[in-house]
Amino acid sequence: MTEYGRGPGSQPWHPDDPLYGDQGWGGQQAGAGHDPYGQDPLGQDPLGQQPYVQDPYGGQQYPEQYPQSQDYQQYPQHGHQPYPQQQWEGQGHEGGYPQQPQGEAQHAGGWDPGYGATDPTDPYARPADPHTGEHPDHYAAPGAYPPPEPHYARRQQDQQPGYAQEPVAAGAGAAAPSSPAETGGGPTEPEPSEQDDRIRAFLAGDDEDDGPDEEPGRGRRNKKPKRRSGLACLFTAVVLVGAVGGGGYYGYQFWQSRFGEPADYSGQGTGQVTVEIPEGAGGAEIGRILTDAGVVKSSGAFVKAVEDSGKFIQPGSYTLRKEMSAAAAVEMLTDGSANGLTIFEGMRNANIYAAIDKKIGLKAGTTADVAKREAKNLGLPDWADDNPKIKDPLEGFLYPARYNVGKGTKPEAVLRQMVKTATAEYAKYDLAGEAKKLGLDSPLQVINVASLVQAEGVTHDEYRKMAEVVYNRLKPDNSETYGKLQFDSTYNYIKNQSKTDIGLDEIKNYDNPYNTYFYKGLPPGPIGNPGKDALKAVLNPTHDGWFYFLSLDSKTTKFTKTYTEFQKLYNEYKNQKKG
Known part of the structure; x- marks a missing residue:
């Protein structure tokens, strides 16, 4: 059957x-x-x-x-049991092949x-x-269920383009049920092909909630695409593009930082900006300072430019431009004419103050007033300014070196840097111990002697002989000068001049603590800022018995042990001037 x-x-x-x-x-x-x-x-x-x-x-x-x-x-x-038991849909029988009910129908x-x-x-x-x-x-009756279809038939129909799932009727004029209510039955599961359509519709983004939009003569619903699905696709695309772009950007930055040339500006830059290079700063630290100030584009470019130049950058204040190439910044930092302020050995404070005013562009006398007012706040060592007769407490502590001073720099900042440099240099020596060995009263007197020989001498050998002259004349029992130094340089310091031909009457009768022709011993304080050679010479003088010296041509200095020998030299000097 x-x-x-x-x-x-x-x-x-x-x-x-x-x-x-x-x-x-x-x-x-x-x-x-x-x-x-x-x-x-x-x-x-x-x-x-x-x-x-x-x-x-x-x-x-x-x-x-x-x-x-x-x-x-x-x-x-x-x-x-030859007949496997199964549930027969619509028959209500279980237990295998359905049995005919007892009794005649x-x-x-x-x-x-x-x-x-x-x-x-x-x-x-x-x-x-x-x-x-x-x-x-009975399957052809209105509202009847369609007969089951073979699974291969459904597969073939699903594969046909534009196939509409309509109930298969056994006879002409059969109508497909539109709802469970019309068939007189309860809820039914959708045909497998309809489930496939729903899965495909879901994957394609069709909106099941938009309701049917049937075409005449067709049983399949033409679904409207979801608007929100389109927005979701757009959002996903934007996220993907952003992710790819961000990953590419960071990847490029990583590659650039490891293998590429460091970022750099081009040209000489524009405007002006003042930067402060601290003591002991290396190329990388200076590069970071300049990058933060907007001078160069990257520290790496600056370090490379410094290495290529082979130059050394001094600490100090510099006036530079914004957005300069690293090479231009290095050139400007090492160009003395642009930012450099050089303090020469033996230079007096009065001349240094005037140079600072000119470099910064201040009114003459501004730095001198600041120095007088702020001397105790600029970092002098505790053994400085130990004599109330000192004319300028900063004299001898504005260490000779090249300083970088840009426009807009404050005078006190420049002075503080100079004092800091001098203190650091003097700290390299045991000045207190050396003072005792040399018969001096304090470390300040060591600096004082160094300033004297620096003002009178030219070479290191001359400095050593002049230092011996000072120590010999400071002895109260010497029979040559009787404790007086008699240095013309001290009188020139008082007058802020540099004369070599000073009359004896003028110089011997001028009463001033710094006049070593009038007063015995050392002046109250240094008369200039000695350099390294002068300081070393003072700490290591000769011991040949020199008392006198005279420069015949302002280039070469001759020394004698007695006044008689000195008088001969002096007469020779007079004859040269007349000739």
Whole structure:
């Protein structure tokens, strides 16, 4: 018996059957008694008892039933159940092949043994119409469920473009149910092909909530695309582009920082900016300072430019330009004419103050007033300014060196830097201990002697001999000068001049603590700013007994031990001047 009740036995399918033309997997119609799906070619019971007919949809074989009486004979049992139990949809039977209910079913007053009679044992047989004798197709009735379709048929239909899922009707004029209410049944699951459509629609971004938009004559819904899905795609694209762009940017920065040339400006820059380079700063630190000030674009470019130039950058204050190339910045930092302020050895404070005013662009006398007012706040060592008669406490502490002073720099900042340099240089020596060895009263007197020899001498050898002259004349019991130094340089310091031809009457009768012709001993304080050579010479004088010296040509100095020898030199000097 087949699923649609095509009569007893293995009869050919009726042409009106919706599955008419099923040629089987091999492409040919199976004959009676043959399994169309490649099983037992004789259609026999696996145990050799009864012929079988293959159910093309359930995958099971069922015994071919022949018309029998109401009390039909069941198949014998062979120690196992030949019919697998399954749930038959719509029949309400469980436990295998559905059984005919006990008792005879009434049909319009009893069984019709004549034309159109149905087999009472066939649960799928269609009773004949009592007037026409035809077997009606219940699937063709309005609201009826469509007959099941083979899974391969659904696959083929789903693959056809533009296929509309419409219920397959067995007869003409059948209408597809539009809702469970119209069929008279409860909720039903969608056909597999409709589920596939829904999955495809979901993946394609169709909006299931937009409602149907059916075209005439078509059963498939044309879904409207989700607006929010488009926005989501746009947002995703933007995120992806941002991620790729950001990753590329940071990747480029990483590559550039490791292997590329450091970022740099070009040209000489514009405007002005003042920067302070601290003592002991290296190239990388200076580069960071200039980068923060907007002078150069990167510290790496500046360090490379310094290495290429081979020059050394002095600490100090500089006036530079904004957005300069690193090479231009290095050139400007090492160009003395642009920012450099050089303090020469033996230079007096009065001249230094005037130079600072000119470099910064201040009114003359501004730095001198600051020095007088702020002397105690500029970092002098505690042994400085130990004599109330000192003319300028900063004298001897504005250390000779090259300083970088830019426009806009404050005078006190420049003075503080100079004092700091001098203190650091003097700290390299044990001035207190050396003072005792030399018969001096304090470290300040060591600096004082150094300033004297610096003012009178030219070379290191001259400095050493002049230092011995100072120490010999400072001895109170010497019979040559009796404790007086008699240096013309001290009188010139008072007058802020540099004369070599000073009359004896003028210089001996001028009363001033710094006049060593008038007062015995050292002046109250240094008369200039000695350099390194003069200081070393003072700490290591000669011991040859020198008392006098005279420079004949302002280039070479000659020394004598007695006044008589000195007088001869002096007469020689007078004759040279007359000639």
